[in-house]
Amino acid sequence: MGFVRNPKDVISGLLFIAIALLFAWQSRELTIGSAMRMGPGYFPLVLSVVMGLLGLIVLINGLRYPGEAPSGFAWRALVILVGATLFFGFAMRPLGFLPTLAITVFASTLASTLFRPLTALAITAVMVVFCWGVFILGLGLPLPLLGPWLGGY
Amino acid sequence: MELLDNLGLGFSVALSFQNLFYCFAGALLGTLIGVLPGLGPIATIAMLLPITFGLPPVSALIMLAGIYYGAQYGGSTTAILINLPGESSSVVTAIDGHQMAKQGKAGTALATAALGSFFAGTVATFLLALFAPPLAELALKFGPPEYFALMVLGLVASVTLASGSVVKALAMIVLGLLLGLSGQDIYTGVPRLTFNVDELADGFDFVALAMGMFGLSEIIRNLEDEHNRTLVAAKVKGLMLSKEDFKAIIGPVVRGTVLGSFLGILPGGGAMLSSFAAYSVEKKISKTPRRFGKGAIEGVAGPESANNAGAQTSFIPMLTLGIPSNPVMALMIGALIIQGITPGPNVVTDKPDLFWGVIASMWVGNFMLVLLNLPLIGLWVRLLTVPYHVMYPAIIAFCCIGVYSVNNNTFDVYTMALFGILGYALVKLDCEPAPLLLGFVIGPMLEEYLRRAMLISRGDPMVFVTRPISAILLLLAAIALVVVLLPSVQKGREEAFKE
Numbered sequence: 001m002g003f004v005r006n007p008k009d010v011i012s013g014l015l016f017i018a019i020a021l022l023f024a025w026q027s028r029e030l031t032i033g034s035a036m037r038m039g040p041g042y043f044p045l046v047l048s049v050v051m052g053l054l055g056l057i058v059l060i061n062g063l064r065y066p067g068e069a070p071s072g073f074a075w076r077a078l079v080i081l082v083g084a085t086l087f088f089g090f091a092m093r094p095l096g097f098l099p100t101l102a103i104t105v106f107a108s109t110l111a112s113t114l115f116r117p118l119t120a121l122a123i124t125a126v127m128v129v130f131c132w133g134v135f136i137l138g139l140g141l142p143l144p145l146l147g148p149w150l151g152g153y
Numbered sequence: 154m155e156l157l158d159n160l161g162l163g164f165s166v167a168l169s170f171q172n173l174f175y176c177f178a179g180a181l182l183g184t185l186i187g188v189l190p191g192l193g194p195i196a197t198i199a200m201l202l203p204i205t206f207g208l209p210p211v212s213a214l215i216m217l218a219g220i221y222y223g224a225q226y227g228g229s230t231t232a233i234l235i236n237l238p239g240e241s242s243s244v245v246t247a248i249d250g251h252q253m254a255k256q257g258k259a260g261t262a263l264a265t266a267a268l269g270s271f272f273a274g275t276v277a278t279f280l281l282a283l284f285a286p287p288l289a290e291l292a293l294k295f296g297p298p299e300y301f302a303l304m305v306l307g308l309v310a311s312v313t314l315a316s317g318s319v320v321k322a323l324a325m326i327v328l329g330l331l332l333g334l335s336g337q338d339i340y341t342g343v344p345r346l347t348f349n350v351d352e353l354a355d356g357f358d359f360v361a362l363a364m365g366m367f368g369l370s371e372i373i374r375n376l377e378d379e380h381n382r383t384l385v386a387a388k389v390k391g392l393m394l395s396k397e398d399f400k401a402i403i404g405p406v407v408r409g410t411v412l413g414s415f416l417g418i419l420p421g422g423g424a425m426l427s428s429f430a431a432y433s434v435e436k437k438i439s440k441t442p443r444r445f446g447k448g449a450i451e452g453v454a455g456p457e458s459a460n461n462a463g464a465q466t467s468f469i470p471m472l473t474l475g476i477p478s479n480p481v482m483a484l485m486i487g488a489l490i491i492q493g494i495t496p497g498p499n500v501v502t503d504k505p506d507l508f509w510g511v512i513a514s515m516w517v518g519n520f521m522l523v524l525l526n527l528p529l530i531g532l533w534v535r536l537l538t539v540p541y542h543v544m545y546p547a548i549i550a551f552c553c554i555g556v557y558s559v560n561n562n563t564f565d566v567y568t569m570a571l572f573g574i575l576g577y578a579l580v581k582l583d584c585e586p587a588p589l590l591l592g593f594v595i596g597p598m599l600e601e602y603l604r605r606a607m608l609i610s611r612g613d614p615m616v617f618v619t620r621p622i623s624a625i626l627l628l629l630a631a632i633a634l635v636v637v638l639l640p641s642v643q644k645g646r647e648e649a650f651k652e
Contacts, residue, residue: 008581008582008583009318009321009582011582012321012324012579012582012583012584015578015582016324016328019328019331023331023346026345026346026347026348027345027346030338030343030345031341031343034612035607035612035614036607036608036610036611036612037608037612038603038604038607039341040338040340040341040343040345041345042604043334043600043603043604044331044334044345044346047327047330047331047334048331050327051324051327051328051331054320054323054324054327055324057320058318058320058321058324061320070581070582072377072378073377073581074373074374074376074377076376077372077373077376077377078373078574078577081369081372081373081376081549081573082369082570082573082574084549085369085549085552085553085566085569085570085573086566086567086570088553088557088566089553089557089563089564089565089566089567089570090563092557092563092566093563101550101553101554104549104550104553105546105547105549105550106546108545108546108549108550109542109546111373111376111545112376112541112542112545113376114540114542115542119543123543123546123547124546127546127547127550130547131550131554135554135558139204139207141554141558142561143558
């Protein structure tokens with residue numbers, strides 16, 4: 001990839017163009033209307049074009065001027081934390097508040113390289129009790145403590 | 154004295170037992186979370202936003218304002234004590250504040266920050282009370298073209314004043330605008346840009362987007378390199394300022410306040426720009442500029458006053474025009490809209506209790522911060538000793554619960570995860586996520602005013618240049634854009650932000 005001088009800019013440019021195309025494709029079935037009576041598709045389409053052009057400029061700059069490649073990704077943290085968040089969303093209804101929270105907190109402690117099992121269990125226990133106290137007792141959020149999969153309602 | 158009457162009304166609202174409590178709770182919670190390294194005001198407000206939904210609008214806004222000051226003050230504490238500024242506006246404080254702490258003068262630095270902020274807050278509150286109503290009156294004469302032009306100016310200005318690539322920041326704004334348009338079209342009710350997902354019929358959830366971009370992705374970023382931080386001062390002593398200290402800071406505090414108050418009103422301005430500007434001013438006029446970077450007390454006093462003044466006066470365009478000048482104000486507007494209040498010039502006349510109550514509570518909030526922070530500094534120090542890997546799972550849990558509880562909707566939690574990934578990717582590509590949030594909030598308003606303006610003018614785009622106010626605003630936007638794209642200015646900008 002000798003012609004890619006600034007990988008960060010090239011990737012950003014491509015990302016912006018891709019998103020612009022996605023939005024343009026999304027607005028294809030909307031009425032465009034005229035400048036006087038703009039339809040729902042007018043502004044999104046204009047913005048998509050602008051964004052595509054900006055992406056192109058970023059891309060071209062990335063091919064012309066040197067720069068750094070992105071590095072130092074926290075892959076472990078990214079995968080585990082996004083996974084824990086998705087799990088929370090998925091499990092909230094079927095499992096209920098307390099088990100979901102416990103698993104989410106415990107899972108997210110795994111994202112750190114400084115993970116220790118005992119500390120993780122302690123954090124989980126403290127968080128479950130604390131959140132139960134604050135959100136259920138204190139703020140009275142209407143969250144089922146145990147979901148239908150665990151014999152709750 | 155209409156002003157006094159209005160302030161009287163404001164204080165009667167702000168000093169009610171309920172609102173005092175929320176103001177106090179906001180300042181306390183804001184400081185508590187803002188003190189955590191790596192969490193700035195945007196993340197803090199996004200995270201605590203759901204708590205305020207159940208409150209009446211006045212209390213909610215008072216609490217959010219309290220959270221904002223608290224978070225900002227907490228960020229300064231972290232910057233001074235462990236040299237880990239949570240957000241860009243306390244980067245400057247860290248330069249000299251941390252050096253002072255190393256020399257055993259952490260107490261002096263913290264007290265300077267607190268008193269400087271309090272003075273600036275008091276002045277800025279009066280400026281707000283003085284200038285907001287006439288501005289709102291002027292804004293009532295604004296038609297759709299003027300609003301459109303004003304928003305364009307605000308968006309452009311926020312780009313030119315941010316750090317990093319201008320083109321990328323513009324692209325981020327446009328991305329934010331597009332994301333903001335998702336959902337039902339206001340005129341025809343047609344669902345659009347929903348990617349065939351039923352849950353997106355009302356668009357992307359504001360809280361989920363903000364928490365993903367600023368909560369989740371920040372935590373991932375902080376986990377990139379984990380090392381044990383060292384706290385400079387385990388015990389902070391000497392919170393009292395000596396006479397010499399007072400003499401040394403009074404000038405910087407006053408200059409910082411004036412500068413910050415002015416820069417805060419500008420679209421795109423606010424806390425960060427103010428503190429950068431104040432620091433360079435202090436360094437320029439100092440007789441001994443060499444001391445800067447080595448623990449100069451002026452380097453703490455000036456920026457800290459300026460960022461608080463700027464934070465305060467940035468409420469002026471938000472409350473009077475309904476236009477956010479920075480991402481924090483975008484969050485405030487988001488909160489107001491969720492509360493069913495459309496921010497704009499009408500708020501001053503229609504909801505005087507809200508308007509004046511919030512203004513008065515700003516002063517109360519600043520006062521509370523001083524009362525709260527100087528005695529409680531030991532607590533914050535202890536909080537700073539808690540390692541990050543013990544702290545972040547709790548933040549993840551709060552984010553999840555917060556996002557879920559807004560609408561009792563699991564889809565919002567998935568949205569947060571999605572924007573967590575996107576936010577992290579964009580940060581790794583050197584694309585600042587803050588302009589995106591600004592665009593997201595402004596997107597629907599910008600389109601509405603554009604469509605209305607074009608309807609009035611029968612499709613003639615000349616309407617934006619034939620009306621004087623909108624022409625001037627657009628001209629300013631164009632100048633700002635051209636100036637910042639000039640090669641010489643770009644170089645200067647890079648140097649200014651490096652400093």
